[in-house]
Amino acid sequence: MYGLVDGNNFYCSAHRSFDPTLEGKPIVVLSNRDGNIVARSNEAKALGIKMGQPFFETRELREQHDIVVFSSAYELYGDTSSRLMSVLTQFAPDVEVYSIDEAFLWIEEYRGTYPTYQDLGIAIREKVDQWLRLPVCVGFGPTKTLAKLANRLAKKTPELNGVCVLDTPEAITEALAEFPVKDLWGVGSRYAAKLKQHDITTAAQLRQVPDDWINSLMTVNGLRMVHELRGFPCKMLEVSPPARKTICTAPGFGKLIPDLATIADALTTHLCRCCEKLRKQDSLCGAITVFLHTDRFRKTPGNGLPSRQYAGSITLTLPHPTNSTTELLTYAESGLKAIFRFGYNYLKVGIMLSDLVPGDYRQKGVFVDGPNEKLLALSSVVDKVNRRYGQDKLRLASQQYNPDWPMKQQYLSKRYTTRWEDILEAK
DNA sequence: TCTGGGGTCCTAGGACCC
DNA sequence: TCTGGGGTCCTAGGACCC
Numbered sequence: 001m002y003g004l005v006d007g008n009n010f011y012c013s014a015h016r017s018f019d020p021t022l023e024g025k026p027i028v029v030l031s032n033r034d035g036n037i038v039a040r041s042n043e044a045k046a047l048g049i050k051m052g053q054p055f056f057e058t059r060e061l062r063e064q065h066d067i068v069v070f071s072s073a074y075e076l077y078g079d080t081s082s083r084l085m086s087v088l089t090q091f092a093p094d095v096e097v098y099s100i101d102e103a104f105l106w107i108e109e110y111r112g113t114y115p116t117y118q119d120l121g122i123a124i125r126e127k128v129d130q131w132l133r134l135p136v137c138v139g140f141g142p143t144k145t146l147a148k149l150a151n152r153l154a155k156k157t158p159e160l161n162g163v164c165v166l167d168t169p170e171a172i173t174e175a176l177a178e179f180p181v182k183d184l185w186g187v188g189s190r191y192a193a194k195l196k197q198h199d200i201t202t203a204a205q206l207r208q209v210p211d212d213w214i215n216s217l218m219t220v221n222g223l224r225m226v227h228e229l230r231g232f233p234c235k236m237l238e239v240s241p242p243a244r245k246t247i248c249t250a251p252g253f254g255k256l257i258p259d260l261a262t263i264a265d266a267l268t269t270h271l272c273r274c275c276e277k278l279r280k281q282d283s284l285c286g287a288i289t290v291f292l293h294t295d296r297f298r299k300t301p302g303n304g305l306p307s308r309q310y311a312g313s314i315t316l317t318l319p320h321p322t323n324s325t326t327e328l329l330t331y332a333e334s335g336l337k338a339i340f341r342f343g344y345n346y347l348k349v350g351i352m353l354s355d356l357v358p359g360d361y362r363q364k365g366v367f368v369d370g371p372n373e374k375l376l377a378l379s380s381v382v383d384k385v386n387r388r389y390g391q392d393k394l395r396l397a398s399q400q401y402n403p404d405w406p407m408k409q410q411y412l413s414k415r416y417t418t419r420w421e422d423i424l425e426a427k
Numbered sequence: 428t429c430t431g432g433g434g435t436c437c438t439a440g441g442a443c444c445c
Numbered sequence: 446t447c448t449g450g451g452g453t454c455c456t457a458g459g460a461c462c463c
Contacts, residue, residue: 030449031448031449031450032449032450033447033448033449035447035448035449036448036449038449038450041446052448052449053448054447054448055448056446056447056448057447057448059447066449070447072449072450075458098444098445099444099445100445101445102445185443185444186442186443186444188442188443190441190442190443191442191443218442219442219454219456220434220454220456221442221443221454221455244453245452246452246453247451247452248450248451248452249450249451250449250450250451251449251450252449295448296448296449297448300446300448310456316450350450383460402445408447
């Protein structure tokens with residue numbers, strides 16, 4: 001059996017877990033730059049606030065109700081996530097961390113302290129509540145797709161008390177009968193619309209379609225999904241997820257920026273973040289993409305410039321793979337100079353690293369130099385120092401310390417578990 | 428009347444996930 | 446005034462190889 005444990009309104013709950021006065025209040029969490037709403041507590045959902053809704057559209061609602069607002073605090077969510085995952089490993093040896101707030105468990109043959117999956121699910125919920133003060137729901141099924149579906153039912157159906165077990169053909173048939181096809185794992189809005197054209201709106205209907213028909217409509221992914229609905233596993237547990245194939249860092253500026261020098265500073269900072277991620281998974285990259293663009297929503301002039309749009313990007317293939325920040329900075333800067341145009345208000349500059357290879361990969365060839373081993377070693381030492389003493393304690397001279405493009409984060413909360421100065425006080 | 432049978436690599440487009 | 450930031454996979458078509 002597969003289990004899926006998923007945090008309820010995870011980001012909101014992470015804030016609540018350290019501040020009990022938030023209990024029962026509507027909470028929203030904002031995207032980077034305080035732009036959109038990316039998480040809502042049940043109370044906020046009840047007020048009609050939509051996922052992804054632009055924050056500014058909710059002003060009227062905020063005047064009418066006492067809504068608590070947080071800028072996104074990824075340090076807090078990341079640390080809360082790893083604490084959640086470590087609790088889950090106590091219940092099953094094989095855990096696949098699927099996203100920041102959910103994990104698949106594989107229970108080969110249940111022989112634990114708990115006589116049934118129902119009991120196991122209840123125990124997981126209680127332990128997570130006791131140790132983390134975090135609400136989760138648990139779904140069990142013979143395939144990952146069915147475990148996902150069970151989890152969804154656990155969340156939507158209050159009578160289930162957060163646990164849903166699909167362990168018999170009868171239970172599965174009953175669960176699929178009314179389950180909307182658009183809520184299935186792997187069916188987005190496009191496929192849902194296509195399926196509706198063929199009068200397929202429930203999972204039960206989808207389970208019965210012919211293989212070649214679904215294969216031609218939704219490719220092999222759709223075929224796998226239908227097999228999983230029938231109870232035949234096609235997706236295995238990935239306990240140690242494969243290394244990323246691309247790594248991207250591209251947060252927007254806090255305000256519109258017209259000048260190259262400031263953008264180049266931001267680029268340096270983004271590149272440092274990006275390279276840290278690259279080295280964290282012990283990879284080298286063989287190509288680097290730099291892109292920048294204006295604010296596509298903005299219709300008004302600013303900084304003495306007319307309102308007009310521009311987007312540019314360039315990909316540079318490196319002579320040899322590397323993960324050295326200093327080495328990559330040279331390419332990033334020349335890429336930026338190639339695509340930068342004067343006379344625009346820019347919203348964002350971004351970096352993407354691709355053609356990733358393992359860290360011990362060394363290209364051999366007559367005309368090919370290897371990476372500069374000294375620079376690789378330097379970057380690795382910088383990472384170690386910064387991990388111990390704090391981000392950017394050691395940084396490139398070209399990286400500004402007080403940037404001119406401050407991230408707009410008006411509603412910052414404390415990082416209770418990752419900053420000494422934010423630690424909770426007990427009285 | 429009739430025109431082979433294997434491959435690889437790259438890109439663009441279209442889906443999806445959180 | 447104000448609209449996020451990461452990722453993955455599959456397919457078709459074109460170009461090339463022998």
